[in-house]
Amino acid sequence: MRILTVDDSPTVSQMLKATLVAAGYDVVQAENGQEGLKVLKKNEVDLIISDVNMQKMGGFEFVTQVREDPDYMGLPILFLTTEASDDFKQIGRDIGATGWLEKPFDPDELLKVVRRVTH
Amino acid sequence: MDDIELFKKTFFQECADLLGSLEAQLGSLQSGDRDPELVHESFRAIHSIKGGAGAFGFRRLIAYVHVMETVFDLIRSDKLELSDELLNSAVRASDVLADLVHAAEVGQDLEANFESAAANDLAQAAGLDRDQSLFDTLASQSSTATMSAPPGAKRRCTIEFQPKYDMLRRANEPILIVRQLKELGDVKTMVDTSALPALDAIDATDAYLAWTFELETDAGIDVVREAFEFVEDDCHLSITFEDIADAAEPVLAASAGGETPAPRAISTASIRVELERVDRLVNLVGEIAIGQAMVSQQIDDELVKTHPRLVQELTALLAHTHNLQESVMAIRAQPVKSIFARMPRIVRELSDQTGKAVRIEMAGENTEIDKTVIEQLLDPLTHMIRNAVDHGIEAPQDRLAAGKPEEGLIRLRAEQRGSRIVVEITDDGRGIDRERVRRKAIDKKLIAADAHLSDEEIDNLIFLPGFSTADSISDISGRGVGMDVVNKNIRKLGGRVSIRSVPGRGSSVMLTLPLTLAVLDGMVVRSGDETFVIPLTNIIESLLLRDDLVNDVAGSGKVLKFRNEYLALIDLKQTFNIPAQQDMPNELAIVVEVEDGSLVGLVVDEIQGQQQVVIKSLEENFDVIPGIAGATILGDGEVALILDATAVRELNGRRPANSANTGKATMENQEIHP
Numbered sequence: 001m002r003i004l005t006v007d008d009s010p011t012v013s014q015m016l017k018a019t020l021v022a023a024g025y026d027v028v029q030a031e032n033g034q035e036g037l038k039v040l041k042k043n044e045v046d047l048i049i050s051d052v053n054m055q056k057m058g059g060f061e062f063v064t065q066v067r068e069d070p071d072y073m074g075l076p077i078l079f080l081t082t083e084a085s086d087d088f089k090q091i092g093r094d095i096g097a098t099g100w101l102e103k104p105f106d107p108d109e110l111l112k113v114v115r116r117v118t119h
Numbered sequence: 120m121d122d123i124e125l126f127k128k129t130f131f132q133e134c135a136d137l138l139g140s141l142e143a144q145l146g147s148l149q150s151g152d153r154d155p156e157l158v159h160e161s162f163r164a165i166h167s168i169k170g171g172a173g174a175f176g177f178r179r180l181i182a183y184v185h186v187m188e189t190v191f192d193l194i195r196s197d198k199l200e201l202s203d204e205l206l207n208s209a210v211r212a213s214d215v216l217a218d219l220v221h222a223a224e225v226g227q228d229l230e231a232n233f234e235s236a237a238a239n240d241l242a243q244a245a246g247l248d249r250d251q252s253l254f255d256t257l258a259s260q261s262s263t264a265t266m267s268a269p270p271g272a273k274r275r276c277t278i279e280f281q282p283k284y285d286m287l288r289r290a291n292e293p294i295l296i297v298r299q300l301k302e303l304g305d306v307k308t309m310v311d312t313s314a315l316p317a318l319d320a321i322d323a324t325d326a327y328l329a330w331t332f333e334l335e336t337d338a339g340i341d342v343v344r345e346a347f348e349f350v351e352d353d354c355h356l357s358i359t360f361e362d363i364a365d366a367a368e369p370v371l372a373a374s375a376g377g378e379t380p381a382p383r384a385i386s387t388a389s390i391r392v393e394l395e396r397v398d399r400l401v402n403l404v405g406e407i408a409i410g411q412a413m414v415s416q417q418i419d420d421e422l423v424k425t426h427p428r429l430v431q432e433l434t435a436l437l438a439h440t441h442n443l444q445e446s447v448m449a450i451r452a453q454p455v456k457s458i459f460a461r462m463p464r465i466v467r468e469l470s471d472q473t474g475k476a477v478r479i480e481m482a483g484e485n486t487e488i489d490k491t492v493i494e495q496l497l498d499p500l501t502h503m504i505r506n507a508v509d510h511g512i513e514a515p516q517d518r519l520a521a522g523k524p525e526e527g528l529i530r531l532r533a534e535q536r537g538s539r540i541v542v543e544i545t546d547d548g549r550g551i552d553r554e555r556v557r558r559k560a561i562d563k564k565l566i567a568a569d570a571h572l573s574d575e576e577i578d579n580l581i582f583l584p585g586f587s588t589a590d591s592i593s594d595i596s597g598r599g600v601g602m603d604v605v606n607k608n609i610r611k612l613g614g615r616v617s618i619r620s621v622p623g624r625g626s627s628v629m630l631t632l633p634l635t636l637a638v639l640d641g642m643v644v645r646s647g648d649e650t651f652v653i654p655l656t657n658i659i660e661s662l663l664l665r666d667d668l669v670n671d672v673a674g675s676g677k678v679l680k681f682r683n684e685y686l687a688l689i690d691l692k693q694t695f696n697i698p699a700q701q702d703m704p705n706e707l708a709i710v711v712e713v714e715d716g717s718l719v720g721l722v723v724d725e726i727q728g729q730q731q732v733v734i735k736s737l738e739e740n741f742d743v744i745p746g747i748a749g750a751t752i753l754g755d756g757e758v759a760l761i762l763d764a765t766a767v768r769e770l771n772g773r774r775p776a777n778s779a780n781t782g783k784a785t786m787e788n789q790e791i792h793p
Contacts, residue, residue: 008163011130011171018122023471053163073324076290082170082188098290099349104173116299117291117349 001118002026002043006036006062007051007080012103016049016080019107020114033057037065040072047118048077049101052088060095067096076117080105123175130171131224137164138217145210148201158201161209162191168220177223179234186238187212190245199245208244212237272362273304273337279357281329286353293330299346304336305457307391329355394490397450404440404447405638405733411440412730412754448635452487455533455542458497459484462504462531469508476515476526477508483533488540489635492612496542496632499605503544503628504529506602511548511626521623523547540634545627551620553577560586578618578626582606610765613639613656641732641751643759644709644723646690647697650759651723652732652751657711657764659718661726664706676771679708679720686710689771690722691762694746700724713765721764730754734761746770 003025005016017027028043030036032054040048048066052059059079066072076098081088092100098117101110141164144157169184190209193199215237222229278300282293300306311329321327334343340358347356415437423430463479470477488496512518512527519525530545553574560566560580572580580586581602602616609616614632633639633656641652642661660681662668668680669688677688688708692699708720732751737744737760748763 009133009167009170011126011133011167011174014129015126015174018126024467053166055163073288074290082166082173093285093289093352096289103170104175116295116346119292119295 001046002028003047003049003114004028004030004036004039004043004045005049005080006030006033006054006059007049008032008054009051012051012080015105015107016110019110023111023114025114033059033062033065036062040066045075047114048075049080049114050077051103052079052081060091063092063097064095078113078117127175127224130175131220133171134168134220134224137168138213138220140164141213141216145206145213148206149210153201155195158191158195162188162195165191165216168216172223175223179229180219180223183219183234183238184216186242186247187216189247190241193245202244205241205244208237208241212241273335274360274362276332276334276336276340276343277359277361278332278334278343279329279355280332280347281355282326282350283353283355284325286350287324287326289349289353291350291353293326293328296346296350297330297332300332300334300343303338303343303346304334306335307333309333392450394451397447401447401451402733404444408440408444408733409752409754411437413756416754444638448489448638449487451490451635453490453493454485454487455493455496455540456484458493458500459531459533461497462500465501465504466508466529469505473508474514475508475512477512477529478526479504479529479531481531486533486535486540488632491636492540492632492634495608495612496630499608499630500531500542500544502605503602504531507544507546507548507626511546511550513549517549535634540632542630542632543627544630545625547625550622550624550626551578551581551618553620553622556580575619578620581618582616612636613654615656636734638731638733639761640729641761642709642729643727643753644707645725645727646695646723647692647700649691649695649697650727650753650757651691652759652761653709653711653721653764654748654761655729657713659710659712661707661709664708664722668708679710681710681718681720684718686718686720687768687771688720688722689767691767692722694767694770711764713768719764719768721762721767732759732761 001024003020005013005020005027006029007013007016008031013029013031017029020027028039028045030039033050034057036048036050036057048063050059050062054062059081063077063079066075066077077096079088079092079097079100080103081100082103089100099113101113141161144161144164147154147157148161165184165187169181169188172180172184187209190199190205194201194205199205215234219229219234221227280293280296282291297306297308309331311331312327314329315321315327336343340360343358344351347354347358350356414433418430418433459481462481466477466479469475507529508527512529513521513523515525518527528547530543532543532545534541557566557572557577557580560577560583561568563586565580565583565586566572582605584603584607586601586603602618606616609630609632612632613636614630616628616630618626618628620626639652640655642655642658644651644653662681664679670678670680670685672678672685678685679688691697707723707726709723709726710718710720713719730753732753734749735751737747737750740750744760746763746767747760748766749761751759751761753759
């Protein structure tokens with residue numbers, strides 16, 4: 001199973017990768033939404049985990065564009081964010097996110113949620 | 120450098136960049152540039168520092184950054200105007216932030232109020248009141264609060280769940296929710312297909328089905344709700360709990376039947392009944408069996424002659440009663456699948472944690488055992504699987520070096536053999552390091568330094584109380600809980616544990632368990648005018664107590680010579696203060712194996728026979744009696760007490776301090792000869 005992570009923080013990206021790889025997932029990474037779209041075109045992925053606040057293209061814009069493509073209709077997408085407020089969740093839902101994870105993430109919690117939304 | 124240190128290094132490098140960026144943005148703002156992007160950038164920098172700080176649990180840093188983040192969030196969303204005063208406070212705050220980051224990096228302990236002034240100053244300039252800044256409270260909070268359910272009794276949770284169209288559009292699939300519920304307990308799944316249109320009218324992306332899940336779980340509502348966390352607004356959801364004992368009416372329901380739920384209307388293949396009702400039935404049938412045995416004892420030659428027909432019918436009734444008893448026991452039986460199914464996940468998680476590649480193969484999952492036995496089997500089984508991965512299977516490179524496949528293999532197998540169930544856990548790992556086990560046993564004074572033990576005896580030393588194979592307590596194999604606890608738990612269930620190991624090839628642990636806890640095969644013995652039942656599983660041999668077999672040892676009481684070893688001899692009359700009877704000169708010794716594997720001789724007057732008895736709890740019906748495990752009613756109506764040999768030995772204070780499987784080592788060292 002391959003997971004795309006999109007986050008502009010090297011710390012977060014590195015921790016995501018280490019956690020997911022250790023759990024047996026393939027991981028491809030991008031630093032922002034623009035790059036995320038490119039990586040998505042080149043790789044078949046089973047799940048996207050994306051930050052919200054990013055330069056160039058933020059998470060909301062990125063996910064909106066992903067969902068516009070019918071090919072990615074059934075693709076689970078998680079937002080990784082420090083602000084899981086009700087407003088945020090509503091926006092996330094409206095643009096088609098599957099779920100969300102709060103930052104900072106606990107590795108076990110991350111894996112639990114990943115398993116929850118993937119086959 | 121381990122992973123965490125590596126991440127921290129990355130984090131502090133990133134912080135240096137972020138702090139530099141923050142300083143630059145604030146500088147531009149101070150010079151009068153009010154480009155909103157400068158505020159956004161500042162926010163992003165602060166936000167990223169907070170995220171990393173949270174990941175590593177730098178609480179003080181988190182609490183402080185939170186204030187800055189709150190302020191900049193208000194500014195960027197135009198809820199707060201960036202005055203010069205506020206900006207100056209922010210610049211001072213960012214200097215203190217740099218100090219805090221540095222302190223976290225080098226592990227420096229700053230004085231208690233180092234950052235308070237800057238935080239309060241900023242909060243005040245931003246017009247936040249103290250509560251809103253949350254500074255003090257956050258500083259004392261844990262960074263990652265996770266939901267945990269209070270442990271409690273199993274309850275029945277009924278969940279009605281009707282997804283809306285949008286749920287599927289967001290890639291949330293009901294099957295994933297079912298899967299998650301199954302991790303919480305037994306799930307009965309019912310699906311309402313009434314809204315399903317004709318095949319040609321189906322839109323594959325729409326949701327037509329409504330589900331009802333009945334979940335038996337000890338998890339709280341928070342945990343259950345968590346399964347629906349992402350879909351709560353995309354469905355109609357109702358979750359209700361009820362105590363299982365309160366559910367008076369048995370509920371007709373479709374059985375869970377794997378991944379494909381069966382519609383409610385079609386199948387009534389199983390019926391749910393409270394356990395309490397089944398137990399009542401088991402008890403009543405037990406009484407019938409006892410009554411039956413009493414009647415049977417009245418049958419003698421005289422009766423056969425005078426009432427042949429009556430005897431014939433009674434004999435038939437006896438057979439029926441026996442069948443009835445077995446059928447009732449079978450109600451409580453469940454396939455071991457329910458606990459076997461949890462093992463692959465445990466293996467997976469452990470192999471992730473240890474970096475070892477391990478595969479698990481299972482066989483005999485449909486073998487059935489009493490529900491109570493199954494429940495109590497989970498912990499020992501989990502522990503042994505953990506042991507196998509943690510201590511048994513080698514690291515991949517070691518396996519390759521030993522000419523084995525890189526991936527380790529654990530086999531879990533259950534089968535019924537007569538009235539016992541055998542569960543075997545086999546691994547193809549390194550096997551038991553006998554020299555290490557031996558040394559350890561000597562260190563812990565479990566055996567004498569010069570004790571001669573066979574390979575098998577050494578392997579089984581790991582079951583002795585106080586023995587733990589890991590030199591340091593391993594996080595994975597479960598903090599000090601060793602095989603001795605497994606052994607104790609299995610013995611409590613009336614089972615046995617043994618291990619076979621071939622160095623370099625692997626180990627195999629075998630659990631032998633009774634089919635049920637409600638009845639046991641016992642030997643009925645008499646001591647004075649008291650009748651006792653000794654569980655057959657404990658008995659090694661019974662023998663006549665000849666004078667030449669018995670020796671008095673000063674300070675240790677009498678010992679029995681048995682197979683060239685000396686066993687503690689315990690007289691039940693002395694133990695339970697039973698008056699002796701004159702007419703029974705020939706005493707017998709029943710050699711029994713107690714919990715730690717050592718042997719003890721119990722002195723009795725007479726063996727009356729062997730029979731299956733229904734176990735009655737003394738605790739529930741009377742009181743706890745030391746040395747007695749329970750009671751039963753025999754065929755002649757007499758109440759007999761079921762002996763707990765281990766407790767009887769403890770009552771007598773006869774605990775051979777350094778015997779391995781037998782009293783061998785002790786006696787050899789004392790050089791006692793008959």
